[in-house]
Structure formats: structure tokens, C-alpha cells
Amino acid sequence: MKFSLSWLKDHLDTQADAATVAEALTRVGLEVEGVSNAADALAPFTIARVLTAERHPQADKLQVLSVDAGNGPMQVVCGAPNARAGLVGIFGPPGAYVPGLDVTLKVAAIRGVESNGMMCSARELQLGEGHDGIVELPGDAPVGVAYAQWAGLDDPVFDVSITPNRQDCMGVRGIARDLAAAGLGTLKPLAVPSIAGEGAAAVAIRTDDPEGCPAFYGRTVAGVANGPSPDWLRRRLEAVDQRSISALVDITNYVMIDLGRPLHVYDMAKLSGALVARRARDGESVEALNGKTYALTPAMTVIADDVGVHDIGGIMGGEHSGVVDATTDIVIECAYFDPAAIARTGQALGLTSDARQRFERGVDPAFLDDGLAIATGLVLDLCGGRPSEVIRAGAPPVTPRTVAFDPARTPALGGIDVPADRQRAILESLGFGVGGDWTVTVPSWRRDVDGTADLVEEVVRIAGLDSVPSTPLARAEGVAKPTASDAQLVERRIRRAAAARGLHEAVTWSFISEEEARPFGGGAWTLANPISESLKVMRPSLLPGLVAAAQRNRARGEDAVRLFEIGRRYAADAEHPTLGFVRSVDEVGLGGREPGGWAAAKADALALIAAVSGRDLAQRLRVEAPASPWYHPGRSGVLKLGARPVAEFGELHPELLRAAGLRHAACAGELFLDALTLRRAGKKPAYAPNPLQPVKRDFAFVLPEDKPAAQLDLAIRKADKLVEDVTFFDLFRLPSGERSLALRVTLQPAQASFTDAELKAISDRIVAAAEKAGASLRG
Structure with a gap:
């Protein structure tokens, strides 16, 4: 508004x-x-008089003007055909920003002649569409005065x-x-003109749809002269982004914004028979004022004559019966439409308008006569004409409503103590009637007020919402116990861990389109009444939104994309809390090119799991393939704890990347937070590094092709409690079809440095554990 x-x-x-x-x-x-x-943008522009106008020596279509803007003559080069000596216009000096051209003026040579600013057209100053010449002001306009101030634009x-x-x-x-x-x-009092009609209306008006249009008032005005609106009306509408069309149309828009009362004007010459509010019939359609044709249903209220539909009732008029400059006889419609019916029709047609916004909220049902009188008075003042008597078809739903109010409820519900006399004055100033027994009569324009709490709200907001004290809830004695659930603690801990790894948190829509959901297995949850087709499906994965966000970042020149999100994904069985992340594979950090691809995604997943559930659980996870089909089939995997998937990771499928518009490889992953257990944080001792030097031993094992390396990794970690880490660093395939895996085992002594015998014993246990996992020590 x-x-x-x-x-x-x-x-x-x-x-x-x-x-x-x-x-x-x-x-x-x-x-x-x-x-x-608007005056702020036009502050540098002043009223100026053209003293002389001579032909440019180097260009036939240019003139060299001598302009007085209040500080003596200045030379200006101008190409406007109407530039001439004696003309009073608007001058922009050097340094002024011209909004319609998006340029800042400066002293410049135009075809060899110096120009100190410019004389401006209406379009250049965004004062209108005129661009055929410079603005011509009245000859008595004061030279040197700021144009915005003189024109009343401030x-x-x-x-x-x-x-x-x-x-x-x-x-x-x-x-x-x-x-x-x-x-x-x-x-101020509202001035409502008293207009006596000159005979009966030339067009019959009635309502055949008392539910959708309970009241349909109107009158005819003959002999009007339509045309441009006066400056005061045009400027007022354009200031609030309403395009001035003609006097008759502008009057209806003015009354709608001024008083919240939408109206419509019909060209009587384009009507055939009575003007009727009724339900649309099967197969009917109407071309609205926006140039689009809408198919109507019997659930919609329309305004029609004997030939067809002219208006989508309460939402938008039709193109056929709209007024034009040649219009001489009109019908002014002032109706009351059911708010719920308007909302349903507007939603079904996907059509919004200023009238719909007001009717679906509920306009004042008691303001039909006054609204029609005010609109008629403006028509007579600006366009002339002879009004008919008013036709009143139906009756608006004006039913007095009262509320038994107790002023003592205000401090109880609103938190502030307002004296009873002040409460009475507030309610009366808002149009409520307050009886001696505090029976409050609700005005017809406040359909939102229904009970005591609503009246308390009115008192509190007028007394000042800033005066409501901030009162904390009573706290139990002693130290409050933590209230966060395990699920909340998991999300809190993993969010911090993701940020610590350099990922930036994103928030994307939980609703996506069917097309976006299709590469991720489609959506199991589909909305019956979506806001739009692009927000129709509950996301089956967090990756569609993150991939789209990554694409937008790459399109804007961001090479290192690192995003994560914590939210819900919606599977067929239930919704699941999930962390998703996306990294660009070719991201470059301060130290040069960083590792990317599936290995980086796996490292992210394991690190985040360890942050929540502890390193011990992360080390017990095994990697299996395949991952979901939206990952690269040979560069992805699933982390499982037993048979339960805990996370997926890998490079995204090339076809998915092409469909998303990503020209570079990207790795991603999802952690299923409901599969993670929360490691309880005990009392942490001060950091004390182990004084004993770790020992690293390299092994090479031969492993059959069908045995996953993750099993070998887990077996070695379990071989001895002093095994701290296992790292694979080499792989090649033997002629027999088996794989040779080289790995480094880090051993950390606990009490004393290892002896040779202890190292041999641990190594033997590692080899035995590997053989039990299906591997053999390479000779």
C-alpha cells in the first residue's frame, strides 16, 4: 500500500x-x-530560460543555446526540435545524474562545441513518456528555482x-x-457529496448471485467528456506507481486507494441489456483488461449483459466494455463481493489485482452509497455529465456486531496498564462505539474484530507496542538443566564441524519441481495445492537445492564452491534429518590446488561423523558400492555401520552436472543424521601431547578383486589397540586379477617406547588379522 x-x-x-x-x-x-x-533524485535540476538558440556549426539537427538557470548565461548544445529562444524548461547542470539516461552530466564538447549541461525531456527525468522535445514550462515559471519544489514533487x-x-x-x-x-x-470529516439523480438509470442493474455478490449498486452518467486527468490526479497516482490512463479510469483507481473502495466504469454504448451479477456459465470466457483471456467456471461471479461476460467480478474488468476517450455515457458500478469467493476465483485463475487484494480482505459493506456518491462527484467535476438515480440491487451484509469488553483484560492479555478512560478514547477514535456498560459496537470496516482479545490488541497497539515491557518467563530456582534433545545436539555439533571444514551453510527450498526431483529418484511427497509448479514436490534429497546454489555461484565467478545444509529430506516412509554438502572438485585454496573428487567427499563425511559420534565409530564404518544413481558409478560409495547406511559420498554423475549447468566436476555427500549416535561430551582434560614417538610400518597385501579394501582397513584397526591409523598409499593390479594394496600403519605407544619384540608381535597380529579378512602378505 x-x-x-x-x-x-x-x-x-x-x-x-x-x-x-x-x-x-x-x-x-x-x-x-x-x-x-522523487524530489531527491531531481534536486539538482532547476527551471531555466532559453535566451538564444543558434544552429550548430557542425550539425544541422543540433542547436547551441544560451541558457539562464539563475546564475547568468551558459552554453548548452541541444538536439530537441522544440528548443527556441524564450522557452522555459528544466536544466540539468554538470554533475547532475539523469535517471532516465543513467548518466551523470559533465562539461563536454559535442561536435566541437562545449556544452555545460542539458535541457531535459520528460522521459529523461522519468516524469512521463514524452521524448519528442524538452519539457516546456509556463512562461512565468520562476527561473533558478528547483524544479521539484516548484512542481510540488517534494x-x-x-x-x-x-x-x-x-x-x-x-x-x-x-x-x-x-x-x-x-x-x-x-x-478530518469525510466529504460525501449529495447528488440528485436526473431520472431513472438507462441500464437495468441486478444481482442473480446473492452469495457471490450480495449487493450491486450503480448509476448511469450521460454526456461525460473523457480525456487526460488533471495534473493533481495524474501526479498523485503516478507517485504511488499507478499509471494514469484517462480521467474516468483514474477516478476509480483514486477512490480505491483513497478510501479502500474498488469501483468499475463501463462504456454504456458497449452494453446490451441489463448489467447483471451472476455465476459464469460453462464454456464462457472473458478478455480482461490485462489483454489475457480467462476461461470461467460456474463457481465464479461475473458481471455480464444479455450478450456475454464483461467483468470478472471484484477482480478485473473486461477489455470489451472498458471506457475510451470517445466514451460519452457510462455506468458506475459499486458492488460488494464475498471475500472467500473472490479469493477462490483469483487463485483458480492465477489473477491478482488491486481490487482483488481489497475485496478478498473484505471492503466496508456499509460504504456502498457513500463510495458511489464520491466517485460520481469526481466524475461530474472532471468529466461533466448528467447522473441518474442510484439503483440498489440486493443488500450488503451489514449486521451490527457487539463485544462485551472488560478493560481489566488489557493488562492481563496485553501486558500494559492503560487507564479505562484512555481505553475508551482509543476505541472511539478508531470508530468503535463504547457504551456505558462497556458493550463495544464494532464498525462495519473492521471485520477482523471478533472478541475481547481483538479489542485488547487495538488498545495496546495504539497505546504503543514499544511500551509493552519485555518480561522474561519465571525461571525455576537453581541452575537450569539443558533442554536440547539428542537430535538438536547432533545438528548443533555437526553444523559447527562442517563450518570448521570450510563449508558455508546454505538454506534452500524444501519444495522443488518435479523436473528437479526426477534425477534424484522423484518425489514421494507431492503437494495437492502448490504455490507454483516449481514448488510442487517435497525434496527427496538436499542435493537438488545445493547443486542449484552451486551453479548460481559458479555462474557468478565463484570458483571454490563449498556449501552445506542441514534440513529434512522426504522419503516414502518418513522425513529424515540430513546434512548435505557440495564441493567443486577444482577448487583452489591459499596453498594451491586442493584435493577434490570422491576422496575429498569421503574425508568430509568421515570427519563430520567423527565430530558427532566419535572417531571410534567412524573407523568401524565400511565402504560399499554402489551409491545412489545420482553419483558417479565408479567414484562414489556408501558408508555403513553394519547393514545401516550412515552416509553417501562421491562425485556427482556427469549427466546430472550437465543438466544442472555445471561445467566442472563436483563432489557431494549426504549424512543421515537419524542414523548417527551422539557421543556424550565428558570432562575434557587439558591438551597433553603424547611424549612417545609414534612408529609407522608399511605393509603390502594381496587382496582378491571381490574383497573390499574397507574390510581390510577395519580388520587391521581391530588387530591391536595400539593401532592409531591406517592409510592406503598404493594400488596396482596383478596379472592374476588380484590387487596389491600398500598401506601404512601408525602405532602409538602408550607407556613406553616399543621394543623390537613388541613391534614384531603387533606386526604378526596385523598380518593375521589381514589374512582373516581374506588378504595375504605380499612376498
Whole structure:
């Protein structure tokens, strides 16, 4: 919802500046997303008079102007065909930024002649679309004065985010009412003209859909003269990003923004028979004002005549019956549409509009007569014409609502003590009626107020949300016990471990498209009513989002992509907490090229598992193949504890990389957090390095092709408690088809240095354990 400060002051008698208004809006619970001022961008531009205009000596289409901008004559080269002596326009000096051209002016030579700035067109200053010549101002415009100030453009514009429950603030007057209640000024009376109709309407109006359109009011106006809107109306609409179309259309947009009351105007010459609110019929369609054709269903309310549909009721008018410059007779529609029906229709058609935003929140059902009168008055003032009497078809749902209120509930529910008299004044200033027994009558424009808690909220936000004290919950005596669950501790610990390994945390959507889910086995969970097709499937893996994020990073020149995410993946049986990570294989660090590929992915997975479950568990894991099909079939694996998968790792499949737009190899992995056990952190002793030197021994074993190296690794680690680490460093295949694996075993003495006999005994146990695992010592 956008509005300007001057527009607000049409309803609010106040001397507050923009900063004060913004602060007050925030204080009463209306979020200010931004405050802008067109005058800031136009500050350097001043009103100037062209003193002389001579032909450029080197170019027929250019002129050399002598321009007075208040500081004496300056030479300016100009190519505008309307540049001439005596013209008053807008001058941009050197150093000024021209928003429509995205350039900063400087003194420059144009075809050999020095130019000191420029005379500007409307498009160059983003004041309109005119670009055929420079702006021509009235001859009495004061030379040397800032253009924005003279033109009244110094008018801050507020962009306020309105929550769905505050339908009353979808108009400037509703926001002014809140500010007046907060003490920022006085709400001005609303001027509603009394318009006597001149005979019956020339078009019959009725509603045949009392559920979708309970009330359909309207009148005809004959003999109007449509055309461009006056400057005040055009500037006011354009300031809030509404394109000025014509006086009749602009009037409806103005009343909608000003009072939160959408209306529509029909060209009577394009109608055949009565104008009726009814349900759409099978096979009907309508070309809307946005140029698109929409297929309608019997669940949708439309406005139609005897020939066909002209309007998607409460959402968007039709192209066929819209007014044009030649329009002379019109029908002004002012209707009340059911909010739920509007929401369903808009969602089904995928169509949004300013009118829909207001009708689906619920406009004031008691404001039909006044809204129609105000719109008619503007039409008569700007376009002339002869109004008919008002036709009122149906009746709006105006049912008085009351709430029995107890002021003592405010400190109990709201946390602040507001005197009863002040509470009464706040409610009355917001339009509520407060009886002597505290029976509160809810105004027709506040359909969100339903009980005592809602009234307490109104009192508290006007008294000031910033005055609600921050009161901590009562804490039990003594030291509080930890409340984090094991699952939370696992996530907390593994998140820190991933960050310590140089991975950057990412957060991606849990919803992905069917196309994104297909390479990862498809989605087992599909939404019945997704926001869009691109967010239809609950992700079966964390990798689709991480791969897409990696692609975006690479596309922006980031070579070393290191991402991880902790979240849920959604399998057919349940949702599973998971950590996923992606690394680019060719990443380069400070020390040169870092190891990449499946080995790096495996190292990441094992390190993260060790951080959560301890090194002992990580060493007991065995590696199996194959991993899931989205990994490279020969460069990936599954880490298992017994028969239970704990993690997958490896390089991503080349076809997946091509589909994702990644031109370089990438490795990835997923850790299944619900398969990890939490290692309890006991009291950690101070770091004390072992004073005894470790001993390293190399072995070479022959292993059959069908025996995984992980089994040999695990067997050697279990051979003796003094085996600290096992590292494979060589592999080649023998003519017999077997593999020769060379490995280094690190032995760490505990009490004293090893003797030769102890080393031989440990080596014998290692060889025996290897033979039991199916390997033999290479001769």
C-alpha cells in the first residue's frame, strides 16, 4: 500500500514530517517498508530560460543555446526540435545524474562545441513518456528555482505492508484514522457529496448471485467528456506507481486507494441489456483488461449483459466494455463481493489485482452509497455529465456486531496498564462505539474484530507496542538443566564441524519441481495445492537445492564452491534429518590446488561423523558400492555401520552436472543424521601431547578383486589397540586379477617406547588379522 504525505494530509490534520509519520506507523503495527521522495533524485535540476538558440556549426539537427538557470548565461548544445529562444524548461547542470539516461552530466564538447549541461525531456527525468522535445514550462515559471519544489514533487511516498487482517488500512483514510488515534493529528470529516439523480438509470442493474455478490449498486452518467486527468490526479497516482490512463479510469483507481473502495466504469454504448451479477456459465470466457483471456467456471461471479461476460467480478474488468476517450455515457458500478469467493476465483485463475487484494480482505459493506456518491462527484467535476438515480440491487451484509469488553483484560492479555478512560478514547477514535456498560459496537470496516482479545490488541497497539515491557518467563530456582534433545545436539555439533571444514551453510527450498526431483529418484511427497509448479514436490534429497546454489555461484565467478545444509529430506516412509554438502572438485585454496573428487567427499563425511559420534565409530564404518544413481558409478560409495547406511559420498554423475549447468566436476555427500549416535561430551582434560614417538610400518597385501579394501582397513584397526591409523598409499593390479594394496600403519605407544619384540608381535597380529579378512602378505 503506497501513499504520499500530501495525500495522507487530505484526511489527517497534522504538521508531522515524513520521519515522524513513519515512526508512528511502525509504533501502531503498520510495517513501513520504505519512504522515498522523487524530489531527491531531481534536486539538482532547476527551471531555466532559453535566451538564444543558434544552429550548430557542425550539425544541422543540433542547436547551441544560451541558457539562464539563475546564475547568468551558459552554453548548452541541444538536439530537441522544440528548443527556441524564450522557452522555459528544466536544466540539468554538470554533475547532475539523469535517471532516465543513467548518466551523470559533465562539461563536454559535442561536435566541437562545449556544452555545460542539458535541457531535459520528460522521459529523461522519468516524469512521463514524452521524448519528442524538452519539457516546456509556463512562461512565468520562476527561473533558478528547483524544479521539484516548484512542481510540488517534494512529497514523500510511504510504502506500507498491510497484513491480511487489516482491510481497513487498504485505503489512505484507514491509515489516517490509525494515526489520528495514536495522537499524530486529527481525522478530518469525510466529504460525501449529495447528488440528485436526473431520472431513472438507462441500464437495468441486478444481482442473480446473492452469495457471490450480495449487493450491486450503480448509476448511469450521460454526456461525460473523457480525456487526460488533471495534473493533481495524474501526479498523485503516478507517485504511488499507478499509471494514469484517462480521467474516468483514474477516478476509480483514486477512490480505491483513497478510501479502500474498488469501483468499475463501463462504456454504456458497449452494453446490451441489463448489467447483471451472476455465476459464469460453462464454456464462457472473458478478455480482461490485462489483454489475457480467462476461461470461467460456474463457481465464479461475473458481471455480464444479455450478450456475454464483461467483468470478472471484484477482480478485473473486461477489455470489451472498458471506457475510451470517445466514451460519452457510462455506468458506475459499486458492488460488494464475498471475500472467500473472490479469493477462490483469483487463485483458480492465477489473477491478482488491486481490487482483488481489497475485496478478498473484505471492503466496508456499509460504504456502498457513500463510495458511489464520491466517485460520481469526481466524475461530474472532471468529466461533466448528467447522473441518474442510484439503483440498489440486493443488500450488503451489514449486521451490527457487539463485544462485551472488560478493560481489566488489557493488562492481563496485553501486558500494559492503560487507564479505562484512555481505553475508551482509543476505541472511539478508531470508530468503535463504547457504551456505558462497556458493550463495544464494532464498525462495519473492521471485520477482523471478533472478541475481547481483538479489542485488547487495538488498545495496546495504539497505546504503543514499544511500551509493552519485555518480561522474561519465571525461571525455576537453581541452575537450569539443558533442554536440547539428542537430535538438536547432533545438528548443533555437526553444523559447527562442517563450518570448521570450510563449508558455508546454505538454506534452500524444501519444495522443488518435479523436473528437479526426477534425477534424484522423484518425489514421494507431492503437494495437492502448490504455490507454483516449481514448488510442487517435497525434496527427496538436499542435493537438488545445493547443486542449484552451486551453479548460481559458479555462474557468478565463484570458483571454490563449498556449501552445506542441514534440513529434512522426504522419503516414502518418513522425513529424515540430513546434512548435505557440495564441493567443486577444482577448487583452489591459499596453498594451491586442493584435493577434490570422491576422496575429498569421503574425508568430509568421515570427519563430520567423527565430530558427532566419535572417531571410534567412524573407523568401524565400511565402504560399499554402489551409491545412489545420482553419483558417479565408479567414484562414489556408501558408508555403513553394519547393514545401516550412515552416509553417501562421491562425485556427482556427469549427466546430472550437465543438466544442472555445471561445467566442472563436483563432489557431494549426504549424512543421515537419524542414523548417527551422539557421543556424550565428558570432562575434557587439558591438551597433553603424547611424549612417545609414534612408529609407522608399511605393509603390502594381496587382496582378491571381490574383497573390499574397507574390510581390510577395519580388520587391521581391530588387530591391536595400539593401532592409531591406517592409510592406503598404493594400488596396482596383478596379472592374476588380484590387487596389491600398500598401506601404512601408525602405532602409538602408550607407556613406553616399543621394543623390537613388541613391534614384531603387533606386526604378526596385523598380518593375521589381514589374512582373516581374506588378504595375504605380499612376498
